[in-house]
Amino acid sequence: MENQNIILETTILKLLDEKKYPTLRDILTTMNPSDLAGIFQGLTQERIPLLFRLLPKELAAETFVEMDPEAQELLIKGFSDSELKEVIDELYVDDAVDLVEEMPANVVKRVLSQADPEMRRSINELLKYPDNSAGSMMTTEFVTLRPSMTVGESILRIRRTGVDKETIYTCYVTEGGRLSGLVTVKDLLLAKDDEELVQDIMEQNVISVSTTTDQEEVARMFAKYNFLAFPVVDNDSRLVGIVTVDDAIDVIQEEATEDMEIMGGMSPSEKSYRRSTVLDLFKQRIPWLLLLMISATFTGMIITSFETALAAQVALTAFIPMLMDTGGNSGSQSSVTVIRAISLGELKFRDMPMVIWKEIRTAVLCGFVLSLVCFFKIMLVDRLLLGNDSITVTVALVVCLTLIITVFLAKSVGAILPLTAKQLGFDPAVMSSPFLTTIVDALSLLVYFGIARILLGI
Amino acid sequence: MENQNIILETTILKLLDEKKYPTLRDILTTMNPSDLAGIFQGLTQERIPLLFRLLPKELAAETFVEMDPEAQELLIKGFSDSELKEVIDELYVDDAVDLVEEMPANVVKRVLSQADPEMRRSINELLKYPDNSAGSMMTTEFVTLRPSMTVGESILRIRRTGVDKETIYTCYVTEGGRLSGLVTVKDLLLAKDDEELVQDIMEQNVISVSTTTDQEEVARMFAKYNFLAFPVVDNDSRLVGIVTVDDAIDVIQEEATEDMEIMGGMSPSEKSYRRSTVLDLFKQRIPWLLLLMISATFTGMIITSFETALAAQVALTAFIPMLMDTGGNSGSQSSVTVIRAISLGELKFRDMPMVIWKEIRTAVLCGFVLSLVCFFKIMLVDRLLLGNDSITVTVALVVCLTLIITVFLAKSVGAILPLTAKQLGFDPAVMSSPFLTTIVDALSLLVYFGIARILLGI
Numbered sequence: 001m002e003n004q005n006i007i008l009e010t011t012i013l014k015l016l017d018e019k020k021y022p023t024l025r026d027i028l029t030t031m032n033p034s035d036l037a038g039i040f041q042g043l044t045q046e047r048i049p050l051l052f053r054l055l056p057k058e059l060a061a062e063t064f065v066e067m068d069p070e071a072q073e074l075l076i077k078g079f080s081d082s083e084l085k086e087v088i089d090e091l092y093v094d095d096a097v098d099l100v101e102e103m104p105a106n107v108v109k110r111v112l113s114q115a116d117p118e119m120r121r122s123i124n125e126l127l128k129y130p131d132n133s134a135g136s137m138m139t140t141e142f143v144t145l146r147p148s149m150t151v152g153e154s155i156l157r158i159r160r161t162g163v164d165k166e167t168i169y170t171c172y173v174t175e176g177g178r179l180s181g182l183v184t185v186k187d188l189l190l191a192k193d194d195e196e197l198v199q200d201i202m203e204q205n206v207i208s209v210s211t212t213t214d215q216e217e218v219a220r221m222f223a224k225y226n227f228l229a230f231p232v233v234d235n236d237s238r239l240v241g242i243v244t245v246d247d248a249i250d251v252i253q254e255e256a257t258e259d260m261e262i263m264g265g266m267s268p269s270e271k272s273y274r275r276s277t278v279l280d281l282f283k284q285r286i287p288w289l290l291l292l293m294i295s296a297t298f299t300g301m302i303i304t305s306f307e308t309a310l311a312a313q314v315a316l317t318a319f320i321p322m323l324m325d326t327g328g329n330s331g332s333q334s335s336v337t338v339i340r341a342i343s344l345g346e347l348k349f350r351d352m353p354m355v356i357w358k359e360i361r362t363a364v365l366c367g368f369v370l371s372l373v374c375f376f377k378i379m380l381v382d383r384l385l386l387g388n389d390s391i392t393v394t395v396a397l398v399v400c401l402t403l404i405i406t407v408f409l410a411k412s413v414g415a416i417l418p419l420t421a422k423q424l425g426f427d428p429a430v431m432s433s434p435f436l437t438t439i440v441d442a443l444s445l446l447v448y449f450g451i452a453r454i455l456l457g458i
Numbered sequence: 459m460e461n462q463n464i465i466l467e468t469t470i471l472k473l474l475d476e477k478k479y480p481t482l483r484d485i486l487t488t489m490n491p492s493d494l495a496g497i498f499q500g501l502t503q504e505r506i507p508l509l510f511r512l513l514p515k516e517l518a519a520e521t522f523v524e525m526d527p528e529a530q531e532l533l534i535k536g537f538s539d540s541e542l543k544e545v546i547d548e549l550y551v552d553d554a555v556d557l558v559e560e561m562p563a564n565v566v567k568r569v570l571s572q573a574d575p576e577m578r579r580s581i582n583e584l585l586k587y588p589d590n591s592a593g594s595m596m597t598t599e600f601v602t603l604r605p606s607m608t609v610g611e612s613i614l615r616i617r618r619t620g621v622d623k624e625t626i627y628t629c630y631v632t633e634g635g636r637l638s639g640l641v642t643v644k645d646l647l648l649a650k651d652d653e654e655l656v657q658d659i660m661e662q663n664v665i666s667v668s669t670t671t672d673q674e675e676v677a678r679m680f681a682k683y684n685f686l687a688f689p690v691v692d693n694d695s696r697l698v699g700i701v702t703v704d705d706a707i708d709v710i711q712e713e714a715t716e717d718m719e720i721m722g723g724m725s726p727s728e729k730s731y732r733r734s735t736v737l738d739l740f741k742q743r744i745p746w747l748l749l750l751m752i753s754a755t756f757t758g759m760i761i762t763s764f765e766t767a768l769a770a771q772v773a774l775t776a777f778i779p780m781l782m783d784t785g786g787n788s789g790s791q792s793s794v795t796v797i798r799a800i801s802l803g804e805l806k807f808r809d810m811p812m813v814i815w816k817e818i819r820t821a822v823l824c825g826f827v828l829s830l831v832c833f834f835k836i837m838l839v840d841r842l843l844l845g846n847d848s849i850t851v852t853v854a855l856v857v858c859l860t861l862i863i864t865v866f867l868a869k870s871v872g873a874i875l876p877l878t879a880k881q882l883g884f885d886p887a888v889m890s891s892p893f894l895t896t897i898v899d900a901l902s903l904l905v906y907f908g909i910a911r912i913l914l915g916i
Contacts, residue, residue, distance in 0.1 A: 030663045034682050159647050168644050169627050185643055186626050189617050205488045223711055224492050226704035228686065245703055246684035249710065253681055256714035257798050260721070264794030264891070265787045273799040273813075281820040285791050286827055289865075292787050293828060294835070296780035304776045304846065311772050318762045321899055322754035324779060329723045329750050329892050333743050336722030340715050341731040355731075362739040369744055370751060377752070388762065407747075433722070433891055434787050441779055 009039055016047060025054045033059065037066035049078040061090030068275060069102040076107050085114040092166050093122045094139035094247065100127065126241075134218050135211035137251070138232045138241030143171040147180060147199035151191040154198055158185065167244055170229045173202050179231055179239040182206050208233045211240060215251045220345045222248035259343055262427060263336065265292065265434035288434065295438040299324075302445045309449065309458040315390040316452060319399045320445070322374075327406040327444040328437040330366060334359050334414030335432045342418060342428045349423040352416070359415040360408065367407035371400035398452050405451075406444040413439060467497055474509060483512045491517065495524035507536040519548030526733060527560040534565050543572040550624045551580045552597035552705065558585065584699075592676050593669035595709070596690045596699030601629040603656050605638060610652035616643065625702055628687045631660050637689055637697040640664050666691045669698060673709045678803045680706040717801055720885060721794065723750065723892035746892065753896040757782075760900060764907045767916040773848040774910060777857045778903070780832075785864040785902040786895040788824065792817050792872030793890045800876060800886045807881040810874070817873040818866065825865035829858035856910050863909075864902040871897060 008027075015024045028036065028051075036055070040048055040063070052075055055063060064072060064087050076084060088096065088111060096115065100108050100123055112120055122140050129135025143165050145154050154171065162168040171188075173181040181202030191201055208231045209218055221230060222245055232241040258268040265288045271280060303310070303320075310317055338355060341347040347355065378396040382388050414436055418428035452458055466485075473482040486494065486509075494513070498506055498521070510533055513521060522530060522545055534542060546554065546569060554573070558566050558581055570578055580598050587593025601623050603612050612629065620626040629646075631639040639660030649659055666689045667676055679688060680703055690699040716726040723746045729738060761768070761778075768775055796813060799805040805813065836854040840846050872894055876886035910916055 032663070032665060032683060034684075155647070162644065163648055168647070185647070186620065189613070189626065189643070190621055205490070207490060223707050225490060226492075226707075228703070245686070245707075249681050249684075249703075249707060252707065252710055253714075253802065256711075256718075257802070260714075260718060260794055260798050263718070263721070264790050266791050266795070272802075272804055273795055274804060276816075278816055278819040278823065281795075281816065282823045285788075285820065286824050289784060289787055289791075289824055289828055290831060293780060293784050293832065296783045297835070297839070299779040299783075300776040303779065304773075307772045307775070310775060311769060314765045314769050315762075317765070317768060317775055318758040320778065321757040321761065321782060321903075322751060324782070325754045325757075325892075325895060325899065326747060326751050328895070329747055330743075332722050332891065333724050333747075336718055337724070337731055337739075340718050344711065344715070344730075346730055346732060358734075358736055358739065361736040362743065365736065365740045366744055366747055370747055373748060374751065377755070381755070433790065434783075437783060437786070441783065445779075 009042060012039060012051075013043075016051060021054060024051075028055055029059065033062035034066050036063040037068075037071075040067055040071050045074060048074055057086055058090055061087050065091065065095045070275065072099065073103060073107055076103070076110065081114055084110065088115050088119065091119075092139050092141055093119065093126065094137065094166070096123050097126045097136070129211055132215045133211060134209045134213040134215065134230075134232050134243055135241070137215055137218065137247050138211075138243045139166045140241050141165045142229075142231075142242045143168055144239070145171050145173050145183065145198050147173055147175060147197070147202070149198045150194060151188050151196045151198070151201070152194035154183070154188055155194075158188075167229055167242070170227070170242070172206075172231050172239055172242070173198055174239050177238040179206060179208060179233055179237060180204070182231070206231060209243070210234070216255050216343075217345075218243055219248045219251040219255060223252070224345075255343065259339065259429045262429035263339065263432040265289070292434050292438055296441070299438070299441045299445060302442060302449070306445075306449045309452065313390075313395070313452070313456060313458055315388070315395055316398070316448070320448070323399070323402055323406060323444050323448055324437075324441045326370065326403060327410045327440040328433070330363070330407045331410030331414035331436045331440045332433040334362075334411045335418055335436050338415050338418045339428045339432055342422050347419065349419055352419050355415050355419065356412065359411045363408045363411035364404075366411075367404035370407060371403040374403055375400045394455055398448070398455050401451050401455075402444065402448045405447045406440070409443050409447070410436075410440045413443075466493075467500060470497060470509075471501075471505075474505060479512060482509075486513055487517065491520035492524050494521040495526075495529075498525055498529050503532060506532055511541075515544055516548055519545050523549065523553045528733070530557065531561060531565055534561070534568065539572060542568065546573050546577065549577075550597050550599055551577065551584065552595065552624070554581050555584045555594070587669055590673045591669060592667045592671040592673065592688075592690050592701055593699070595673055595676065595705050596669075596701045597624045598699050599623045600687075600689075600700045601626055602697070603629050603631050603641065605631055605633060605655070605657035605660070607656045608652060609646050609649040609654045609656070609659070612641070612646055612656055613652075616646075625687055625700070628685070628700070630664075630689050630697055630700070631656055632697050635696045637664060637666060637691055637695060638662070640689070664689060667701070668692070674713050674801075675803075676701055677706045677709040677713060681710070682803075713801070717797065717887045720887035721797065721890040723747070750892050750896055754899070757896070757899045757903060760903045760907070764903075767907065767910065770916055771848075771853075771910070771914060773846070773853055774856075774906070778906070781857070781860055781864060781902050781906055782895075782899045784828065784861060785868045785898040786891070788821070788865045789868030789872035789894045789898045790891040792820075792869045793876055793894050796873050797876045797886045797890055800880050805877065807877055810877050813873050813877065814870065817869045821866045821869035822862075824869075825862035828865060829861040832861055833858045852913055856906070856913050859909050859913075860902065860906045863905045864898070867901050867905070868894075868898045871901075 043051065048071060052060060100111060126136060141164055143158055143162060145157065158168050169185045171183050172179060173183065181204045183198055183202045187201055207225060211232055211234055229242045229244045231239055232243060234240050261268045267284045269276060269280065269284050338347060375396050378391060378399060383391045417431035421431045422428045501509065506529060510518060558569060584594060599622055601616055601620060616626050627643045629641050630637060631641065639662045641656055641660045645659055665683060669690055669692055687700045687702045689697055690701060692698050719726045725742045727734060727738065727742050796805060833854050836849060836857060841849045875889035879889045880886045
């Protein structure tokens, strides 16, 4: 599949160089917009408008939607006014809104000036909704039916008005602008009789979202209900738009990427890796590195305050990395699990007792096994095999006890922090690996030196 | 929304206790199968069959599909043969396959014995495909048309055969079993003339997947092409099934969860957190903790071999956690970014030079800023404010130089490892945080003591 694309790309470039435009057009028209957009991504700046002008109108607009913002901007700047108008006329409103949100101000001005008045009004309407809300995701192009229409009339209406709609498969039934039901094209086609009334076959218990519903929640609803679209209603239950499953897939992927970026200690970015400049990456990463570096100072201070004790028992130093790492890993196992379950809508704050109870039992099991293995490893490898006499049974005990307690603390904190963050309105993903490691590092050292003081008398 | 569900649940339980079955049935029939399955999740074992028998046949089967395997097993065990047959008859083949894959052998035997012969044949056919392949995701219930049919005939065929199909919106055109095109219901409804031939309006360049295509690749194709279904063909280009967008959403979420679990240092699990027992969690977590603990031994050995040097310059110990953490964080930033980009199909092995060049420039920027801040922090806070005289300018220089080099190494390794793993056929996600931390820890200590030896002469 991928090799085929590379061969195709080479062929297209060759034909473009040889100016064999009719052959090129024949090839291009057989292609899918997403694949075409991929070809454009690899072109040099001068060739983009050249190839674009070879596409038939509708395919050109569909390809345009799938392109990177950079290529889109380049094309718009090269378009004549009438070319720009042709592309914009073919866009669905939600795609036009995405475009306007991505482009710099001067380009936006040109886009809006070429959009027809109704499109311009819709774009401006949708731009008012908060970022990442159902309102900003939705499109206003959907099919509405009346309860008193017959099945036959409904099918006729779809055939007459459907061409400009983003989906025709779910039709919404409204009365005075208010949503009162839905019928699918499947319901209409499979209805026994063309004279049946919409109100008799429609689903009345319609699950809808509000314009302010968070896009993550919308995406979760698609995953839960397996629908192709959800209606979006305003505060007065008036139907104002629909969100479709293709946009939900994009949101699901974006949200997962965002969670992973935050868990990896970065500010989330909407740019793909390919499109991110070194400066973008730097800005995304440096604040967290600085913050975490400064926090690690506390860990350093704990070590400093035990400096004399450490100088007396240097053997203890060798176990610091292992204790810190195991603590960090135990904690991030719990936090990652809990954060993901929160993201999928599976865990809520009220599940805290269940989660803590599950985590501490897991922690006890893990801690016990780890320290058992660790004890034998220290006694057999470090003491016997490597002949390090300063490692006594008491030292091994100190290390193993610390291990059990650290795993216990790490897993508890790792489970509690994300749920608490969610409840307080923060992003739970922040409470993962990097942030947690800093806390667990400090905790594990305090436990370590505390136990060492008691058992070794340092 | 959520509160409403809790109120509803309470009402349903109350009506169930009061045996007000007719009222209960009226409420249940207005509900969506996914919400109903949620209600069943909260019920005690005895109540599940009781409530289930109140549902009308079709809704019962739809609700059954959405339930947890535990509840499904419980119900099947309580069903009479005829009840079981009723539910199975209503299932789509792909849902039946999922059921068979989840149930214990004795339950599977009963399920298969109650399925009608055609269903049984289809289930057995689909079970042959490898796990996580398009073949195991697909359903065999789709609408086929012939190229010579007219639009009117096609619509008639859909109306006659569509009721049992998982989707009717994308119809596939076949000749002698081979896939030759597709038409959507939208194409058919918006066709100008009922006498037009399918072969004249069908899309001939059909993008299909093979039965052995990995489900992750299938999910990526849904994200890329915004289709509602993809046809699945066998080695002879014969159409054998379709995969639909609702299944793709589940796969996208599963794959993201799996990546996060691996990045968090756990074996992936298909069970939800709620359904996982303490033993499940333990088994998922302990192998990694043990492996990482043992690997941390090397870090310990590095420290041990510099024990005498450390005893002479105890101040150096205090910076070990900060250096290790910053190295780990820098590395996991890069690895998480690269792993996610690989998962989304954005980066391939051949992009390695581009990735490394981007990462090392980012690393230089980050390392420079971090060490600058670190230098001033050490001189102002540690030396002046806290009055720690053992921290000299040279010590600060050693720490800052180590920082730059560690960040550089961590980001390079963090970028190279996942791409290499992918190329070698391993899961790139394994090369993230926990695993990387162990490598970076050892590297940073070696650099630290190496520089200290040169500059401090220890």
